Amino acid sequence: MGELVIVAIGGNSLVRDNGRDSIADQYEAVCETAINIADMVEQGFQVVVTHGNGPQVGFAMRRCEIAHEVSGMPTIPLVNCVADTQGGIGYQIQQALTNEFAKRGIAKKVASIITQVEVSKEDPNFQNPTKPVGSFFTLEQAEAMKAEHPDWVFIEDSGRGYRRVVPSPKPIDIVEKEAIRSLIEAGYVVIAAGGGGIPVVKTGENTYDGIDAVIDKDFATSLLAEQIDAQTLIITTGVPQVCIHFGKPEQKALEQITIEETKQYVQEEHFAKGSMLPKIEASLSFLEHRGSRVIITNPESLKDAIVGKAGTHIVKQ
Numbered sequence: 001m002g003e004l005v006i007v008a009i010g011g012n013s014l015v016r017d018n019g020r021d022s023i024a025d026q027y028e029a030v031c032e033t034a035i036n037i038a039d040m041v042e043q044g045f046q047v048v049v050t051h052g053n054g055p056q057v058g059f060a061m062r063r064c065e066i067a068h069e070v071s072g073m074p075t076i077p078l079v080n081c082v083a084d085t086q087g088g089i090g091y092q093i094q095q096a097l098t099n100e101f102a103k104r105g106i107a108k109k110v111a112s113i114i115t116q117v118e119v120s121k122e123d124p125n126f127q128n129p130t131k132p133v134g135s136f137f138t139l140e141q142a143e144a145m146k147a148e149h150p151d152w153v154f155i156e157d158s159g160r161g162y163r164r165v166v167p168s169p170k171p172i173d174i175v176e177k178e179a180i181r182s183l184i185e186a187g188y189v190v191i192a193a194g195g196g197g198i199p200v201v202k203t204g205e206n207t208y209d210g211i212d213a214v215i216d217k218d219f220a221t222s223l224l225a226e227q228i229d230a231q232t233l234i235i236t237t238g239v240p241q242v243c244i245h246f247g248k249p250e251q252k253a254l255e256q257i258t259i260e261e262t263k264q265y266v267q268e269e270h271f272a273k274g275s276m277l278p279k280i281e282a283s284l285s286f287l288e289h290r291g292s293r294v295i296i297t298n299p300e301s302l303k304d305a306i307v308g309k310a311g312t313h314i315v316k317q
């Protein structure tokens with residue numbers, strides 16, 4: 001079996017045009033990412049795919065809220081919105097990969113696993129929402145919405161606008177890890193932990209209950225990578241490389257950095273909270289446990305990045 005690589009697809013990287021955000025647009029973006037993943041499979045890598053749902057779960061929440069406001073339809077709990085987006089995006093990735101493999105004559109099967117991820121009810125992040133979801137708004141739009149819904153919390157997201165935030169507890173365990181391992185061993189390209197996984201808390205030795213939150217998919221992916229013994233973690237997002245002085249005139253893209261250099265940049269606050277910082281923290285956690293290397297790049301650079309010709313590479317030393 002080839003090197004086991006886990007590829008995390010950013011939710012924002014699947015949103016084409018913030019004005020439309022249609023399912024057809026999203027499928028087009030998924031198909032482009034599927035081409036890049038198929039390239040990696042042809043290169044001989046064993047691939048596991050995870051994905052985000054930040055924009056999509058926010059859209060789902062908003063749809064239920066509007067349906068409730070307009071026609072009194074029952075709202076859908078956030079944990080179920082996460083499950084719905086995990087299924088919806090997983091379906092698109094599964095179909096796009098299946099079709100791409102068939103087109104190229106790659107003899108690989110694809111399977112998505114509904115993945116629950118255990119969190120703690122006591123996690124302090126439940127009291128302090130930090131995970132941006134849904135659309136980007138101007139300050140004026142955010143203030144108008146806040147006036148109408150005083151319990152909503154907004155943050156500024158990496159110079160891109162204002163977004164609603166929801167609680168994001170840290171993942172403790174991937175409930176379906178054995179099933180994921182079995183499918184990998186059977187040669188499947190597995191799609192798992194979509195949207196960071198469906199947040200659940202333990203109610204007994206082997207029993208669980210859903211809880212309203214959105215787990216950061218970078219942390220869930222790093223945990224899954226450890227639990228399936230992946231050697232390489234790739235995080236795809238909206239930028240080809242991680243930068244220092246991001247968004248400033250002196251911005252500099254990083255090609256290769258060590259754990260120590262990365263920690264130094266974290267201390268110097270080069271990585272924005274809620275966007276690039278969780279990717280960096282998840283990368284460090286993966287490298288400090290079992291992982292060998294991390295690559296952060298955009299989907300179109302995957303094929304080159306895996307052979308060292310693109311992206312930002314974080315290495316042990």
Ligand SMILES: Nc1ncnc2c1ncn2[C@@H]1O[C@H](COP(=O)(O)OP(=O)(O)O)[C@@H](O)[C@H]1O
Pocket residue numbers: 009010011012013052054158236237238239241242243244245246270271272274275276277
């Ligand atoms: N130091 C940085 N280097 C590069 N991008 C950064 C940096 N800090 C913040 N960003 C922003 O973070 C974004 C990635 O976060 P986000 O869009 O939330 O992730 P996702 O692709 O997982 O949805 C990048 O597209 C970029 O706009």
Ligand SMILES: NC(=O)OP(=O)(O)O
Pocket residue numbers: 009010011012051052053054055195196214215216217218
């Ligand atoms: N759940 C999650 O972290 O999604 P994004 O990567 O889309 O923000």
